[in-house]
Amino acid sequence: MVAHPTAVEDYVKVIYAHTEWQTELITTGMLAHRLGLAASSVTEMVKKLVVQGLAVHEPYGAIELTPDGTALALRMLRRHRLIETWLVQHVGYGWDEVHEEAEVLEHAVSDRLLEALDAQLGFPSSDPHGDPIPAADGTVTVPAGLLLADAAAGGRVVRICDRDPGLLRRLESDGIMVGAVIDGRQRAALAADAHASIWVAAP
Template structure:
């Protein structure tokens, strides 16, 4: 099995890519170990293997960066993961808070042929249920200006672009409050600890909602 097809290496590549998708700071080996729930020594050995395979650029004690080959492979895994999440929600009746762990397993088993069938059946979606962009088959991925809700200035108006799927409980709370990708919101208060916003359009505003800063930090808006 080629190194880039190894499920463990695919998990590493996807995690390194995801770390910088919504913020600019590169990932360090210690942070990568924490995200994957493995020992730092395991990361050290895997990084050596990935560097030898030309997937990671790394200097001792420095951050990890994907090479062009590593980024290409990471985007292929991300594409599978997000298409599977979308398929589970749209075709299989899963809630958006239930699909992450299922996709983690299936992303290593689905063939490219089956993935293309799923993609076609879904109508070639551009974003998954959480608002994350789905890379195209050629590895391109759309990007647009964004800012995190807890950092948005008072009076900012924008659509919810993405909600992190890290915590299923937060997803359920936000869904109950009517917050989902594509919903237009206006920030009426933000002090780092609490964020108050109004959902809905200017013509049909909804009652103001108040979120703790921890929940607001899981939401990204169009800039």
């Protein structure tokens, strides 16, 4: 397995994760905003991804991962989400506290330890936020559903975006977790950021 610098792993993971919540491909400007970096720095790194065969990008166009780039992104998401699950289930972290910790640990954990964590956890298919955990062979099963913003009548929560700890705490205080059912009244009371961060399916 080819070893990649931490920055490369972070970039492909963010590029892939962007399309998990909507179909619009990510641009260098969007990527710079997500990573909190200057657009010029992001453009240079994207060029390196292209040279390494991990991405395809035309000037001023969207960024797409190659099969190798997608495989690397799924490997990093598997690490991230298994670590988040382990931190919640065995270390006592709250679901709003694990994202940043996993961002660090995902680059340091060995494959052997990761597989041991997977077995200890009982081979989970999703993390505490409902995000699917890719299998060791790179396959991933995405739950059926749509954004709450597009579900006029609410629905059963299947995924919640983990990037905003404050939002996670607010949702938890309102009893909105993975598996909860949001009715029309609750949907109307939730702010726009929640509508764009919750994935629901039919109750």
